[in-house]
Amino acid sequence: MTPFSLRIFVADGDPDGLRIVEKSNWIGKALVFPRALLPQVKARPELAQTGVYLLLGPRPDGEGEMLYVGEGDPILPRLQDHQSKKDFWTRAIGFTTATAGQLNKAHVQFLEARLIGLARAAKRMPLDNANQPAEPSLSEADRADMEVFLSHMLGVLPVLGVHAFEQAPAAPVSAAGGQSAASPALLYCTGKGVEATGYESTQGFVVRAGSQAVSAVTASFSQMLGAAELRADLLKNGVLVAEGAALRFTQDYVFSAPSTASDIVLGGCTNGRVQWKDAQGRTLKALQEAELG
Known part of the structure; x- marks a missing residue:
């Protein structure tokens, strides 16, 4: 991984309000804001540009969040439409470019399709999108440019607390295969x-x-709503x-905690x-405590 820096500008002085996020060596920028601020944020020039956006909010049927991925040419009319037609979302993230005109309709349709595909593959957050849109026809150069733009977006989103598009990180090599000291231990759960x-x-x-995993759960498990x-x-x-x-x-699947x-x-x-536990029967707790010395 390559180190990078982010510049997060809190536009109205409220850490929970409008934030403008820019990444080193990237032409893009992100606007992050709560739904309640849309009437104030709608005057921002960025929302008058072509871009792709995410809507996030609590699931209506339980704990956790759900996600909607969209594109707009420009973004603002789409957000205004969702203000009246989609109830679940409480915050939005819009992606466009620092200089207007660098993204067109086909570009953002490509980004939308790729993001939805990644979210469906990762299966880490329910999607409000009903269908998988087809990728538009792009030139080889435009496609390469949009893959780079997408990679920058995917680098920014986890910092903003959005992990819906992340695949599980690479597995550690087993001890027999030459696991390095820096690799995480391969652990086992049996019973x-x-x-x-x-x-x-x-x-x-x-x-x-x-x-x-077991096919039959305990009676108390049913009372653990989140699980x-x-x-x-x-x-x-x-x-x-x-x-x-x-x-x-x-598939490999990332859980929030052991x-x-x-x-x-x-x-x-x-x-x-x-x-x-590891192959020697040492618990994760013991391994963590040993690492701390």
Whole structure:
């Protein structure tokens, strides 16, 4: 990864208000603002430009957030339309360029299609978009330029707290394969006839594809609303599929915490720092404490 710097300008002096984000060596910029400020923000020249935008807000059926990805030529009329027609969103992020005219309709349609595809593949946040739009026809040069623009956007979004487009980071190499000292330890969670493997990352705790989870959960698990809804989402999205007497992870999946991961694997309330262990049987808790000296 290449280090970079961000410049975040708090335009109205309120940290929760309008923020304008620019990244080193990038022609783009982002506007981040709560829905309540749209009447004031609509006069910003950036929203009169062509761009792509995200709407984020709480899910109507439970905990967590959902996402809508859109494009506008310009952005403002689309946001005004969503103000009256979409209830869920509480904040918006608009992406355009520092100098007007550097993005056209086909560019932002491409960015919209790529973002929706990435979000559907990652399956980390429910999408309000009903369909997967087709990518427009772009010249080879324009496509390359938009892939670079997209990579900058994907670098900015996690800093803004949006992880919907991130794939799980690369897995550590096993000890037999020459794991380096800097690699995270490969950990195991076993019990109730299932076994899962995973590891810590900067994004969260990753459970690896091929890991198992129980098919039957405890009675108390159903009372854990966040975990129960997450499990239902994983089943609905095909991240978890039935295989024999258990469930199987079809892809690497990033959980917010080790305990969330072990809750899903074992189907109950667990302490992930104790349930996840390395090949020598040392718990994640013990490994973390040893690292601290």
